[in-house]
Amino acid sequence: MNNSVLKEFLDSKVKEYNNPIFIESDPIQIPHRYQLKEDIEISSFLTATIAWGNRKMIITNADKMMQLLGNSPYDFVMNHTESNLSKLHGFVHRTFNSEDFIYFIKALKNIYLHHGGMETIFVNNHNQTSIQPAIHKFKKVFFSLDHLKRTQKHIGDPNKGSACKRLNMMLRWLIRTDNAGVDFGIWNSISPSVLSCPLDVHSGNVARKLGLLKRNQNDAKALTELDRELRRLDPNDPVKYDFALFSLGVNEKF
Template structure:
């Protein structure tokens, strides 16, 4: 096997990141769901929910996420804060793959309890509710903190819902949560990612590895670890830091775009 020419790959990926990090990317991607909104909490709620539902075919993901918006009367944050018990009946028929009404009802309960005490969902991804330390290399501790908070908010947490909230403790790749964090944290002038959360820095993000990113990264020799798990996500992110230490996850656009558009 020939050695990897990182300088050539960087030039190639820089060009592809620029090509795909554009508003035209939004239309067919789950990020289009939170882009329907302008209020911060609406963006957080539907960004989080769309990311959690993001497995399977993208048209189906968009359809089911849009269905949730409709179930919340087109105003997620207002619905979360002000819904009545009778309003929850409409969620009893919601289902997407293994995500069922029990999960949906707990998500609603979590959001309502959480936003009664917090202005932003960012707080839940900060260990011990503290500002991320300059010495914290990645969002790993934040993901663990969020999992523990989400699953421990009440005494009647439905255990089946835990499978929808990944954690590095279980060596999960945490793909969907990392995608959500990319949306909330990254900031540039391209108009795709939102850049709403200032206390988590772009250089702390870890790349979400879906099937497209996984395949392209391995074809380019950027990922060696055979398992696609948390350690693989860290390995790929460390490699991409060689290309851009301050924003390694911007190459998610390049790797995903190359895969989903069939260029590789």
């Protein structure tokens, strides 16, 4: 399949899946409940953090997280007491447990109090071609408080070879603007051109079948390879093809 045919095919799939119907079965439905910018970004981050495994379970447990935060995540982060945190005990999603959850709340408060919020870290640390350096910096800042070493595994680091699927998904939600009402585009000081595809088993397998990816592992090197190919198809909005690659894999068993 040559580039023009491939682009036409994938663009048609983006149009098919980049629409509000997508929200109904996707974890992005959780941040879509909110209007306040900080509520959207915190709920996006926490939802993306547990976004591995069965999608219904992800949505169920992300909903449970929001309920535990009183459905006001920013207010909870900024004003919680130790008594409030004790109510988080017992939460678990696969290997993400209540100790991790409690640390995430404390780390988020530190970021909003002392680092200008999540957006500021990403604005100040990405470069003209990639958001990945900002992910590395975000992880360093996020784990600057005392924490259990095990909690670090819940945030990837591109400098250590991770494709950072979950953070790249969150960044697509928050940075990319579309006319369909799926992605939020509330971090509009960062260009969508620097975003990376949330590379997982579904998007990776489809990308290989289409000749967009040769590397077998879904790691940082594979992400760089996929980024390069998707930016050739659309240098301004390469990550829109996540809708096509993911949905071809999940919905069409491509």
